[in-house]
């Protein structure tokens with residue numbers, strides 16, 4: 001497996017940490033809770049969240065299932081320090097966090113977990129690393145345990161022309177850089193790619209669950225979406241300029257325009273996520 005840092009953003013950045021806190025709030029609520037849509041976990045289950053970021057999903061799952069042990073790992077010491085601090089202040093003693101590079105063999109013994117969860121690894125794992133990663137998840141699952149992967153096939157659909165232009169360039173940039181499974185770079189191609197990978201790896205009962213999010217003007221999610229995009233687009237700038245997809249000046253113009261258009265009274269933003277899950281054979 002690859003050993004260099006492959007995340008498209010700086011995992012130690014405090015801006016990225018703040019962005020992930022906003023994003024987690026939006027996504028877990030839209031999905032109906034941390035464990036919604038999954039078969040019920042057994043009592044005292046062992047659960048792992050890979051690339052857990054600031055730990056929101058782990059803490060929500062630990063609150064919901066206080067009989068279970070929920071662990072999160074991430075490469076970023078900033079994320080893990082923050083997540084540990086939150087676990088302490090919330091007195092969530094069944095939640096734990098540690099540093100781990102998930103592009104390396106996972107540092108857990110086989111058959112350790114009833115549920116392995118991961119969200120938004122599209123920009124973490126290059127496409128050639130995924131088969132080994134999915135095999136590693138199968139190795140650490142108990143028989144009957146579940147792997148659930150939640151990803152987007154695009155960056156959402158909005159009424160802002162400037163945001164749509166930047167998002168389209170972002171999809172192309174990531175595809176050219178080796179991320180996602182689209183055959184031609186039109187989308188991220190994650191749901192179809194992961195469905196095939198789980199089936200080929202020997203998971204059983206492979207299934208999909210879709211989540212739709214409305215983060216338009218005047219919704220509860222608008223502010224989190226706005227701050228997420230404000231930070232994410234800034235972080236995306238070098239990824240678009242370096243391969244020559246846009247000039248510095250054109251990026252800045254579209255970025256300012258996107259922020260204005262997101263403030264419009266009639267701004268519409270719809271997001272779609274797909275969870276792909278499968279079971280480790282008994």
Ligand SMILES: C[S@@+](CC[C@H](N)C(=O)[O-])C[C@H]1O[C@@H](n2cnc3c(N)ncnc32)[C@H](O)[C@@H]1O
Pocket residue numbers: 005006007011012020023024050051052053054057073074075076079100101102103118119120121124
């Ligand atoms: C898009 S964020 C997703 C965070 C979290 N799963 C969530 O849904 O809120 C990607 C996370 O992957 C982490 N990461 C990046 N490269 C990693 C690696 N090689 N091993 C483990 N974590 C990594 C980053 O630090 C970041 O927290």
